[in-house]
Amino acid sequence: MATVLTLSGNPARTSRTALPAEHTAAGLRSRGHRSHVLALRDLPAAPLLSANTHDTSLVRAVNLVAEADALVVATPIYKAAYSGLLKTFLDLLPQHAFTGKPVLPLATGGSPAHVLALDYALRPFLTVLGAQVTQGWFVLDRHITTAPDGAMTLDHDDELQLANVTDQFVRALPSRTLLTAA
Template sequence: MATVLALSGSPSRASRTALLAEHTTADLRVRGHRTHVLALRDLPATPLLTADIHDPSIARAVNLVAEADALVVATPIYKAAYSGLLKTFLDLLPQHAFTGKPVLPLATGGSPAHVLALDYALRPVLTALGAQVCQGRFVLDRHLTTAPDGAMTVDHDDERQLTRVIDQFDLALPSRAHLTAA
């Protein structure tokens, strides 16, 4: 099975985006994949902002990207674009860091007006990094509910659509693509 790294690009500790990334990786684990969630907000600020790839935490994060077979890139949408935190991290990666890797973009936001940010803001940078960008999903914040125990539920229609894009992503994963071709 594939190793999937989820990059959570929200700067907030109480983040629906992070919960969506965890929800997605839990689904992928059930399907037999190895998953890891990297909360970019936990990286040290100074080395991240100065692109100090020799800092141990930054080097480890870059190495996780290199070792992953595929990625989930989750971000809140602010002012019609993905988060600056995500942009800062993506900028320090090697130019072809995602080459040959399926990437599932996910976004959360407060308004349906931001839905195009996936295609017009995030997709181009993922493509520039060499990703095989899969169809992504934008989920309105109000369609994500957090229970007191921290568990997240997704609105029924969004859950159905999210499952559909995860199914397509799963088929694009190296181990699945090989099985489908055989």
């Protein structure tokens, strides 16, 4: 089974982007894959913004990317582009960090017009890193509801679409697991 790293690129603590990211990671685990979520907002800001590649937290995060067989990249769409936090982290990676790795892009946004950001902003950037980008998935923020206790839910139709995209991604995963160090 594959090791899949999910990069969650929303800078907010209460993140609508986190729900599909975590939902996808849980779905991959239920299929027998090892799946971890790295919330980029938890990385130290000063080393991240100064590109201090010697910072132990950043070294660990970059190593997780290198050790992963595949990635899920989740981001909110702001002004027709993926988050600056995601861009800042991805800029730390080597030029071909995603070479040979299937990558599933997930995005949330406030307008149907933001869906274009998957194909015109995020996909090209992931491709430059060498990713084998699978079909992406976009959901409107209003289709993710938050209960008074803070629990988030996804509209039924969107949940089915996410399951379909995840199934396609699973078919792209490598059949063998690389040895990784935690």
